[in-house]
Amino acid sequence: MLVTRGFKGKRRGGDADRLRLPPGQFLTPEFPVLTAGPTQHTKLNNWSLVLQHGGSILGKWSWEQFEALPQTEITSDIHCVTKWSKFDTRWRGVTIDDLLRAAGLDAAPTDFLLAHCDGGYTTNLLVADLIEARAMIATHFDDLPLLPSHGGPARLLVPHLYFCKSAKWVRRLAFRDADSPGFWESQGYHLRGDPWREQRYEGDQ
């Protein structure tokens, strides 16, 4: 540990807040927007969500059909790889467990998945990080429909990983036989992105 001469730090919030922050993160009261490019605006009547494995479609839902699936609320802290964290964010949507069930599957067909989004963004995930109520396709934030700038109409929500894994404007979940990097992951960001292990960049253990 290298002590930085003269650095004391502002230490905003109490000790309890600081214990809730993964290493290297700081708390923000705002909800910043971070995207690699322009915001995507998808009309609901053109929207669909597809679950696929190789060439076969396991499930496909229009917006209306998707809205009719069982709804779940998740309240969670979120952590962005650019270092801000936000506590107690409240989301509503369809868990990946319910999505698999709606497609008539008892279990995911493989251990890996690549999420594809409007705008060409992709992110890779372990199925283990998505099931058992750990992740959802979120359509609401604080009871309001998700704004396009925050990923609306629907985004992935995987709150226990860095937030770039919670891909905005998600449209297709493709199961894969092996893990392969998505968009940020091929730009030097970590393949899994666990904030508590500070897995920010490729090469972090």
Add this chain to the structure above:
Amino acid sequence: MIDLTTASAQWRVATVAAIRNETATVKTITFDVPGWPGHLGGQHVDLRLTAEDGYVAQRSYSIASGAGSGPLVELTVDAVPDGEVSGFLHEELRVGDQIEIRGPIGGYFAWSAAHDYGLLLIAGGSGIVPLMSMLRSRDAAGATQPARLLYSSRSIDQIIYRSELDRLAEQTAQFTLTHTLTRNAPSGWTGERGRIDRVMLTRWQFTPAGDPDVYVCGPTAFVETIAEHLVGMGHRASNVRTERFGPTGAIRT
């Protein structure tokens, strides 16, 4: 062979080699980073500050200096009101001090001489920093494709790198520089006035003709608005690369 991946994830101890004022609220800090693996214009680093009792703060900063293999790396830091890290860097940091740094990070918001296409750059406030690094990299590489910069500042004294930008624009036929001032412009000001809109973008040929690469950096609202204009003007969304400095970027434009 050096493994570049591990090389950029690794924390290094950098020594402050120089500090200079850019504007009243902006400073450029030169770090000497032994073992620096080199970088592309537009990439960033993470800084880690540690207090005596172990309390740690980390922030990201764009690299301001042009592509190269170092060991000197420049960062340009805007003093955010009550900012934990930018405040420390402005008020406390001295030449000779040591600080932990890692990088370069990010391969997407970055310019490489291997991809010398037409370039459109749009900056708001300290969002100029990574774009300046791209311009410096282009200049050093002798890039031949045209580049344009539209740079929005509040007032003339808040323009960062003003004389260097002027010099680049005079020396390089393919580089076109346009400033706009959003608060007050001095008498005799010949640049643009007011916020960047579609009319201004069109007037300065920030059009999709020739399929240029577009980089936009600045405060979140600035970047959002401009990216929407660009897509509305027919730019392919995949050609428009954006970087926002995050919640506490608090970049003043």
